[in-house]
Amino acid sequence: MTNDCLLEVQNVHAGYIKDVDILQGVNFRVAPGELVAVIGPNGAGKSTLAKAIFGLLIPHTGTISFKGENIVGLKSNQIVQRGMCYIPQIANVFPSLSVEENLEMGAFVRNISLKPLKDKIFTMFPRLSDRRRQRAGTLSGGERQMLAMGKALMLEPSLLLLDEPSAALSPILVTQVFEQVKQINQAGTAIVLVEQNARKALEMANRGYVLESGRDAISGPGEELLNNPKVGELYLGVGKGH
Template sequence: MANLLEVENVYAGYIKDLNILQGINFSIEAHELVTVIGPNGAGKSTLAKTIFGLLSPNQGKIIFKGENIAGLKPNEIVKRGMCYVPQIVNVFPSLTIEENLEMGAYTLSGSNKKQKELIYTMFPKLKERAKQSAGTLSGGERQMLAMGRALMLDPDLLLLDEPSAALSPILVNNIFEQIKAVNATGKAIVLVEQNAKKALMMAHRGYVLENGKDAIEGEGKDLLNNPQVAELYLGIEKK
């Protein structure tokens, strides 16, 4: 099966001639859930931002649905079927939940009622509080709303950047269950995550980044059982 997304030998960073990504190679098939883990500063969020056009690669290709999208702006990438949920500042706090969802469908013509009802089915709490200001939501509820808004465009690929950051253990479990449910609908998901163990447990495949490079790649369960990954990134000492 052809890959939905392929990142080929990509170099990118925030300052000219100072690359955080050092020749990254990455791929995901349609319907897959692929997680990206690694220590702080490894380039996880930089990878997501580069894929989505928030950063332009200095070298390499980003192939989405057979087209090189490297250098395209985020609004152009969204139209091609990819959405991104940042770690923070991912909702409009002064707008209601319903208004936030409608903002997610701003590029669509015609009614978005059917898609909105589908989002409410995925996230029942959002429907219960549809008229409530997003600024009054808990951290976990904001993450649900941010995912729901991204899904309003019915994308083929969803990029999630650290969705469990700053959440309590209970809320983390809830968010991960929601991510699995979204993936079960057929959406491909790239999950950039600090909670490496939970992320790998639910992923079809995973990538371990180190110093801006894809150091290790494999099936999620295999990476969980990899002694090197366990010791360095999961906090499990070798026996």
């Protein structure tokens, strides 16, 4: 593993049932501070890849290295302590707790004063600041997504795994959430963005990977993939002859 690599996935096979692999030899890498998009059709293995990276699914073969250490077999809480956070598509906040309590829960493993961290999150997400005493379950979908990101950032991770952050959001909220993702990345946090909205994801990504049938079929700079005719036809709604 090279020094310019924060996360490296090598020849990973993984699935939920014995002898049935959804991921069939995926190779994938993220440099420090990089924003990498993972796109592809439903069932291609995008969310499975995120779960395997975060220790929610143990690969049958292959290695996953984070900061130079093989993390295959580590539990999710051990991976969090090494500086990685994962935000699932659903059930990513505590609905009965207030916005502020959710942020505090995000940093439960840290033995430091949380006020400066909370202030930083409220500056980044002013809408959350306005609703700090409100129960998370009463927030809109976009606000919940912002809270989930804020909660993860309380740990000041080196890498943030985002699984479908724009799912089920209105177009206006999708734009807002993507702006926040870009802002988080520009502040120095590396991001893996697993996303159905392929065009928006690639427009802001340093690099992208197209998963097909559990393999990394195509990869390259985000802009290059946006202009790739095959990617355009299959995933961006660009027909032949356009």
